[in-house]
Amino acid sequence: MSFCRNAALLLLILTICVNGERPSSSLPLSRRSLQQSSPNDDSSSTNDKSIVSSSFSSAWPPWPFNLLSPTTTTTTTRSSSSGWKNRAWQQTRQSLKVAARHTQQLTSSLYMHLPPAAHPFLMIACIPRHQKIPLFSNPLARSIGLASMGMAIVSWAHCDWYRQKSLVPLPLVYPDVHRAILPPFLPETPPLEVNTRNKDSSPDPTTNRAGIEENRNQWLPFRHKWSSISKIPWPLSRRWQTMRQKRHMQRLQERRRVIYDELVALQTLKRQQTMKHEDTKEPLGYALVTGASKGIGRAIAVELARWEIPLILVARNIDRLISLANDLENCYGVKCCVLEADLSKPHVAERVYKTTQEAGLRVDILVNNAGTASHGIIVDQPLKEVNQMLQLNADSSAVLSNLFGHEMKKRRRGRILFVSSVSGTVAGISTLALYSATKAFQNSLAVALAKEMEPWGVGVTCLMPGAVEDTDFSKNTDNALCWKIPFYPKKPQIIAKVGVRAMLLGETEVVPGWQNRFFVKVLKPALPQRLHNVIAETAWNPIRPPFQNSHRPGLDAENQNHNKSPTPPAPARPSNLGHFFSQPGPQRLPRLLLLGPEPNEMNDGAKVEVDPSDLSHDHYDEDDRSEPVEGTSDFK
Ligand SMILES: NC(=O)c1ccc[n+]([C@@H]2O[C@H](COP(=O)([O-])OP(=O)(O)OC[C@H]3O[C@@H](n4cnc5c(N)ncnc54)[C@H](OP(=O)(O)O)[C@@H]3O)[C@@H](O)[C@H]2O)c1
Known part of the structure; x- marks a missing residue:
């Protein structure tokens, strides 16, 4: 009994530490998997996007299956025995991941409902009963620990379970929020140009030390881990650093382009499927x-x-x-x-x-x-x-x-x-x-x-x-x-x-x-x-440095700058938009909304208070805002 309880508490602590917010699957479909054509697919269309999309059904992860009809899914799933086994294994793995995420969410949510003072008592309750540690084997402390765990469960049941039941679910395309497998996330990539914001003397980025340093710190992986030692002279040449940095940015750009292509292909496939099966959802x-x-x-x-x-x-x-x-x-x-x-x-x-x-x-x-x-x-x-x-x-x-x-x-x-x-x-x-x-x-x-x-x-x-x-x-x-x-x-x-x-x-x-x-x-x-x-x-x-951690930046800056001339303002940052979004694919203009007029101004320039009835709710009945009365149809 004691062993089970301790094991459960250990599991609770472990699952809290392993938090559940990692991406649910390594999503991006490889270009290769997209270009393999499946015999069951209809690849008659000739445009380049649909060539990619025609083989979506033979690829993992299974998110495009959400968009396909059940018949299509069954036929393509059983096309080859090795593919079927592979897919079965992947699906089992996906279910295990979902189960793990459920457990993590439950335990982490229980933990969030623990009363603040409960932690030391809970730790005491984790110590096996047969270990007679003075003070820690106090039965009262154990009881308090277990009682707080019980309170956490009650609190969780009331707050989360009851409230989630009372919420009105949104009509989502993927209604099961826990199990939804979504298309890949479209990343934002850095611009391919070398940052020359901090100009030393030369505008050439290959010889501009500050620009290189800044870019390296900004975009290289693990920059936070290594930035504290960035003051140590880098043993490699500047030219090599610039090349490495450029290659890294190119890789990020390429990754984004692949995901972009895959997502556009998915849209083509989805459009074909929607034409066959009309969506009747609200x-x-x-x-x-x-x-x-x-x-x-x-x-x-x-x-x-x-x-x-x-x-x-x-x-x-x-x-x-x-x-x-x-x-x-x-x-x-x-x-x-x-x-x-x-x-x-x-x-x-x-x-x-x-x-x-x-x-x-x-x-x-x-x-x-x-x-x-x-x-x-x-x-x-x-x-x-x-x-x-x-x-x-x-x-x-x-x-x-x-x-x-x-x-x-x-x-x-x-x-x-x-x-x-x-x-x-x-x-x-x-x-x-x-x-x-x-x-x-x-x-x-x-x-x-x-x-x-x-x-x-x-x-x-x-x-x-x-x-x-x-x-x-x-x-x-x-x-x-x-x-x-x-x-x-x-x-x-x-x-x-x-x-x-x-x-x-x-x-x-x-x-x-x-x-x-x-x-x-x-x-x-x-x-x-x-x-x-x-x-x-x-x-x-x-x-x-130790003993100077006073956090008085204003005072420190004042002391430091006492004898210095004021620094000139930093130059405006160049826009990187062209590099961020110069992507292939059709460019449509989104629906551009124009902000409504400003509220009236008086002649002397002072702003007039906005009349709340003018802003909103004037077309509703004032009764709409009243509290629901128990027993009426308004009350849930
Ligand atoms: N980054 C963190 O470490 C961190 C940590 C905890 C919480 N947060 C919170 O997360 C939120 C987003 O922060 P972020 O880190 O994403 O900041 P960010 O990169 O500076 O983005 C801020 C966003 O707000 C917009 N914005 C700024 N001023 C605006 C204004 N006057 N009117 C309309 N839009 C305005 C900006 O767009 P435009 O410039 O185009 O207007 C931009 O899209 C903030 O509420 C922040 O407090 C951030």
């Missing part, structure tokens, strides 16, 4: 993603496109949005609209809502992702920047959630995802004060909103990533310690996968990465506030 509305032009927002947009959800992409950089929308339409066949909006300005969130209403676009999923962070002490930041950050990180997300949330409540279905941060769980990180405060606002809002929207079947999720590489945020704080911890920074793709899956399942809080979960659930409750603040501050600040 369509899902749009997913509106703010800050979709790059970083985590772009990854979330691609992930939603993999689920075949139509998109409205919102950001300031319209060129990037149009390129992304073209890519998603070509590769995943989803409808994409783009909307240029600066959410750091007042009333823009309302105008975004109005624009979608006037265009007749029904938003079923809202992703509040757009956000910025500024590093430094708060009193030294210009007031304009402070206002913009508050507006973007806090105000806009609350306003959008209010407006679109009301629509979802009325339709009784929908999901809202807040892209917050682990720093929002720490009570104040100096040098990131405003950022962590706005993220704490989002965390709190998301959890409360989740409870409020539950009776109407609308799910609200708060995604709390830690350090995410390949984003502008990571470039701004490049010398912080957290980027140098091996295996800690995550790719935006992983964050998007975890976040979108949790959102579709209706989970309230999700923390990607076992290191972050350990910090939020173990270190934070176990340590005094001052200590966990120190951990967070150390992680988000540059490494300093």
Whole structure:
């Protein structure tokens, strides 16, 4: 009995450590497998895309089978005995992976519901009963450990199981969220040009040391692990470094091109199949993603496109949005609209809502992702920047959630995802004060909103990533310690996968990465506030010599720059768009939405308060917003 219990607890701890957010399968189909033709396939079409697509059914992974009719699948599956065996083995492996993911999710979710003080008692309960260790073999401590485990189960059953049951499922193309096998993720590749931003003396990138160093640090694999020793003179020639870097970037470009071709081929195949079998499902509305032009927002947009959800992409950089929308339409066949909006300005969130209403676009999923962070002490930041950050990180997300949330409540279905941060769980990180405060606002809002929207079947999720590489945020704080911890920074793709899956399942809080979960659930409750603040501050600040880790960047910078002349502003970064998205394939113009007019301004320039009845809900009955009454048909 004791052995079983200890084994179960050990399994629990192990599964928490092995987190379940890795990509579900090594997806990209090889070009070779696509070009083998299967005897059962109809390869009569002559265009080059359908030549590739004709052999999709003989390839693994089985995601294209979701799109094929059952007859086609059966015929192609049994075409050769070795292929059949191989496929059977692959399917078994896939089922095992799904089972493992289920277990991981269950245990990790149970763990998230443990009361904070339970951890030491739970550890005591893990020690075998026959080992008489003084203090640790205390029966009271054991009982408390087991009782907290029981509380975790009850809490999980109430929060997750009951709430997920009450949520209204979205009409997804792949309805089983746990078992869905999606098409490959379209990666973003770096530009093929050598970065010459930090010019030493010569503009030639092969002789420009700073440019080479920066590029090497930026794009070479394991850069975070090795960047701390990047000051050591590199033993190889600069020419060799440049060649190696170029080759690496070319490989990434090539990988993206292969995936792009495969996805376009899949679309061709899907179009042929859809002509035969009409889809009778009620369509899902749009997913509106703010800050979709790059970083985590772009990854979330691609992930939603993999689920075949139509998109409205919102950001300031319209060129990037149009390129992304073209890519998603070509590769995943989803409808994409783009909307240029600066959410750091007042009333823009309302105008975004109005624009979608006037265009007749029904938003079923809202992703509040757009956000910025500024590093430094708060009193030294210009007031304009402070206002913009508050507006973007806090105000806009609350306003959008209010407006679109009301629509979802009325339709009784929908999901809202807040892209917050682990720093929002720490009570104040100096040098990131405003950022962590706005993220704490989002965390709190998301959890409360989740409870409020539950009776109407609308799910609200708060995604709390830690350090995410390949984003502008990571470039701004490049010398912080957290980027140098091996295996800690995550790719935006992983964050998007975890976040979108949790959102579709209706989970309230999700923390990607076992290191972050350990910090939020173990270190934070176990340590005094001052200590966990120190951990967070150390992680988000540059490494300093011992005993000087004072985190006073403003003061240090002041001391350092006391006698120096002011540095000239950095030159504007060149646009890399041409390289990012110069891809083959048809380029269509996505549906371009134009932001509605600004609210009236008075003659003296002062802004007039926007009348809420003018912005929204005026076409609804005020009764619609009232609480449901128990016993009536409104109450769920
Ligand atoms: N990277 C991390 O380590 C990390 C960790 C935890 C949480 N997060 C959170 O994740 C979210 C996305 O961050 P990220 O790392 O992907 O940052 P990012 O690479 O800088 O991307 C930010 C996105 O927001 C958009 N945006 C910025 N200002 C905007 C404005 N005023 N109006 C409309 N859109 C605006 C940007 O597009 P345009 O420039 O084209 O407008 C861009 O698409 C943020 O909320 C951030 O707090 C990031």
